[in-house]
Amino acid sequence: MELREDYLRTLRCMILSRTLEEKLGSLYRAGGRIVGGVYLGRGQEAFSASAGIHLRWGKDVYGPLIRDQAGRIAFGEPVLDTMRTYLGVVTGPMRARDGNIHRGRPEVGYMAMISHLGSLLSVVAGALFARRLQGRLGDTVGATSIGDGGTSTGAFHEGLNMAAVEKLPLVVSIANNQFAYSTPTARQYACESLVDRAVGYGVEGYSVDGTDLLACLETFHKAFARARAGHGPQMVVGRLLRLGGHGEHDDASYVPNTKKYEHEGRDCLAVAQMQAQELGWATEAEIDEWFKEARREVDKAQAQASKEPTPDPYRENWRALSTPGLVEGMNE
Amino acid sequence: MELREDYLRTLRCMILSRTLEEKLGSLYRAGGRIVGGVYLGRGQEAFSASAGIHLRWGKDVYGPLIRDQAGRIAFGEPVLDTMRTYLGVVTGPMRARDGNIHRGRPEVGYMAMISHLGSLLSVVAGALFARRLQGRLGDTVGATSIGDGGTSTGAFHEGLNMAAVEKLPLVVSIANNQFAYSTPTARQYACESLVDRAVGYGVEGYSVDGTDLLACLETFHKAFARARAGHGPQMVVGRLLRLGGHGEHDDASYVPNTKKYEHEGRDCLAVAQMQAQELGWATEAEIDEWFKEARREVDKAQAQASKEPTPDPYRENWRALSTPGLVEGMNE
Amino acid sequence: MSITYLEAIREAQYEALRENPNVFLYGQDISTFGGAFKATKNLSREFPGRVFDSPISEDAMIGMAVGAAVEGARPIIEMQFADFSSVGFNQIINQAATLYWRTNTPCPITIRLPSGGTPGSGPFHSQSMESIYAHYPGLVILTPATVEDAYWMLLESIKINDPVIFCEHKFLYYHLKAEGFGDPMPIGKARIARPGRDATVVTYSAMLHESLKAAEELRLDGYEVEVVDLRSVKPMDTDTILASVARTGRLLVVGEAFPWGGVTAEVIARVSSEAFHLLDAPPMRLNSKDTPIPYHPNLWKAHRPTTANISASLRQLLRY
Amino acid sequence: MSITYLEAIREAQYEALRENPNVFLYGQDISTFGGAFKATKNLSREFPGRVFDSPISEDAMIGMAVGAAVEGARPIIEMQFADFSSVGFNQIINQAATLYWRTNTPCPITIRLPSGGTPGSGPFHSQSMESIYAHYPGLVILTPATVEDAYWMLLESIKINDPVIFCEHKFLYYHLKAEGFGDPMPIGKARIARPGRDATVVTYSAMLHESLKAAEELRLDGYEVEVVDLRSVKPMDTDTILASVARTGRLLVVGEAFPWGGVTAEVIARVSSEAFHLLDAPPMRLNSKDTPIPYHPNLWKAHRPTTANISASLRQLLRY
């Protein structure tokens, strides 16, 4: 059965993502080795990876955001790329020029976000638009994500509206983790559910329990199928909770300890492990083994990246343009 | 009966607006006298004035847009202000520094739009926010409008979302006149109707036949009452057609001559005149008299404004700051 | 055959569409309607499926162009007026301008900004934004002043593998005519628009023509004023500027943008720091005034530099 | 009692809220959380109903501040980082900056921009945007470099009846300390941060401290370098700059923003054109490099001006 396979692949991505992020978190707390901030996707792996698993590295277009480590792995990004970026070595995809969650490889359809929330949506749309224009869209699909906070940006609105007008095969995940940094959703929007926005854009909308891997997979499966079949953008809203601070510097003390977030606050990875066992798709021993493999993979990447060189300002070319003849010789 | 009174007041505002705009159009075509472009609200008077009539000059906050001449009149703006602005004399509210549809008098709650579509909404919201903070909101309400095209701007989205979060007493009119300059709505949005957006902002939505004054009045009556009663922003979408070019320089040859726009293409002013007579609220003779009065008022304003001085660069203070001590002495 | 500056812009887009199937046009009202200024007139008919009316979404327009460029397309984005690029500002300076440097993926997009003042256009349809964009790394800022440059530089822009901000001046659209496109000059090189020996005026875009008229006025007084047309403000051709100042010893820089910072300050800073000893008199600059751009022509004419005050400044400079 | 630059910013807001019931604060995460940098720590508790968490909507945040100002309120808007003001850019330069000139209605808003680079912050959390905003008419641009100025200038900003862009430097937040706030100096006046006679460094914000260190280094070589802290880049106190150059005859301008245009070019343009004869050597400038701001500290340190290259530039200037 296909779902079982997808499920297990996704679960393994979640395990790898969690393992990798725990390493990054502990490196951050240890101090001295990680460059820049660490923003983790703990609690959002099921939702993020369920989108990523539907994407093909080198074929589809993916524009992940802050908390999409699991989706990135599911898309096919090597752990080594992540490690190299966080450790600030020049072998990483951003060559230590830009950091961490900003990483990407646009040349293979893996877009590199800038910080300004919402602004990546139109970029992903543009990639799809170009492919259609060039007659090579085929069954390509694009995906990107945003948080509850990011939906308040004008860029998000313009991008989604434009994608809908152009009827592009785009899946937009909205990870509603109840907070934008410290700001609760009540200060971010006034609608009942963010999925209520779908109809206003003329896109198809789905709402899913983001802590339930099976539900996430089924929902994204539908959404991606619809997008690929030419039904235009799809909006998938996941209800979940950020299990940790905004970044590792933040203790999230502002999250009230109420019943309100009880369900969203379930750890999707724990839930998925139980679910897999209940469904008879995996044994505890197998899962343990996957965690061990993940740890080996992460350790290996760390060991490798740690040996690699950090950037040397004297070897940098300090050029912001790809056309050398147009670079000004200032300050030189 | 109250509705009758409102209706007739609004109808007279529409007549005055149409008369004034016809004068502006002919002055523009004659050349030489009008400064800048002329963008008219022909066909949108019923919708625009029905909003304006619910606002009290000096008490409420109004942020009209391009095609709100009728709403401005209904709000209480003197025809002379309009004429002075179009004729570019220094006695106008903008003192010939800015033109025509940009005019306003913020000090009395009459906001002066900038060109960038969508950006006025948050300004109107801010005025209401401040009044509430100062404890003097009372039964104050704010209103602003936008076209079908303007709904695609990030500014509109951010402003409306913020107003909804702050639950401000704001009525937002969306004049869906089927075109944004030459661009048909199919290239502007993909939803069925723009009113479908209301739910996504958590605001109350209404859709109304913008060519039917009675319907417009009734709808806005409800919307303003709800806003004043503390139910937060109200969104009123009017279905209508721009009866003319984008500006007077534009012959609108791109508007296809199809049945599609038959209903929206009705002249709301003609419809209202018939309606008034059918309802027994006004006779043809009375209406004729109102047109004559309107013409007299417009002619008088023109005669007056024509005598007034255009700006003298040597008498301008050329200062962009209100604090003289902070102005730089450049180029002097 | 007499061609206007505006027609040159249309022709360049025609040629680009013809030459390269990856070129497409995206902007408000540019398809059937041919654009607010008709810079894309008939192009949607001549190149079906390559010219698109966009929603009023400047931010998304630029973002989509960046995404398309990543995939090998070469979008030309028309802003209806330069002034509206302020709402696409973030995508220009942070998304497009940083892409190559961050990811090693070139970003070949061309953003057309109908720029500058015309009478009666007011504060939001008259702005010159070249100085703003030039401040940011990762952008090429072109400011053509002639029909020939409008054509060749736009055509070249589309071939450049980097984001180009193409500042075309609305005042020149219909006024300026030429008999043909002549030969192209390389991007990044300034041009001696008029040779002289007594003083150098460095300028660009519409102010070139006011400056040339002023130079002509001064000829009647016996002065030979050299006029340098920057053509591109970033990169800026410092060598040509310095060579001219070396000949004349006197420098006036004229620009239509606001006075604080910007092109005129940049030119003076370069000349003062790199060729101080060449200057026989303090360098001067002339910009528009430090207020928004007035709507009434009486005020507008006094707000921007004119032939009259360029001449006056030159006389002052020459008297030194 | 030792107070940091960041605490001074909090204290000024405290004082403003206390003094004037029309003051309110609007920004992301500034209420209970106290802001990403804790610049509004406890203020929501101390002034209930006056400090608001905003949605992530920089455009609307500025628009709402303008509307509130029209009604007599005095909003302070916190941008989480200066870099995010790029999405509020249009409302700043076209809505807020033009309001008074267009309508005669003052627009007293204060926009706080946590500015400038810190190690590891990368291209979108490190920008210095003072030069961009200063280009536009209708704005006041303040760039405090000291704890005292952070306090007094912010307090004064809120009283000014015009839009103020308050560029506070993140690098100074925790590093910089003082024993008290001292006495206020008027806005628009530069300050001789260190007197000297051999050369003038004009600078502002975090670069003041690098420049002072460089001046100290040069003292060991027997040079007395005067350091001028601009404090406000618009208005710019040309008189104080010229007076200093009159004393020293030599000028180096140091800024952290990108090299093209901006504050350093503006200072040189003013000095060169208004006091050419005072200069004994070509004026020099030092900016960050013309690329986005790198994330890795190795690169970041080489990207912006440092004590070392300010010293090197000064030596070159003094050798002339």
Ligand SMILES: Cc1ncc(C[n+]2csc(CCOP(=O)(O)OP(=O)(O)O)c2C)c(N)n1
């Ligand atoms: C336009 C913009 N404004 C402000 C920020 C600063 N910022 C970074 S993350 C964040 C909160 C994002 O919340 P949300 O979108 O809900 O995503 P989450 O962090 O919860 O995954 C903010 C305000 C930003 N990145 N972009």
Ligand SMILES: Cc1ncc(C[n+]2csc(CCOP(=O)(O)OP(=O)(O)O)c2C)c(N)n1
């Ligand atoms: C942000 C922005 N982009 C572009 C424009 C140029 N522009 C002025 S009016 C207009 C069309 C507006 O259409 P719509 O909102 O439907 O209003 P209508 O003119 O139909 O009343 C455009 C594109 C603008 N004013 N603002």
Ligand SMILES: [Mg+2]
């Ligand atoms: Mg969130």
Ligand SMILES: [Mg+2]
């Ligand atoms: Mg319309």
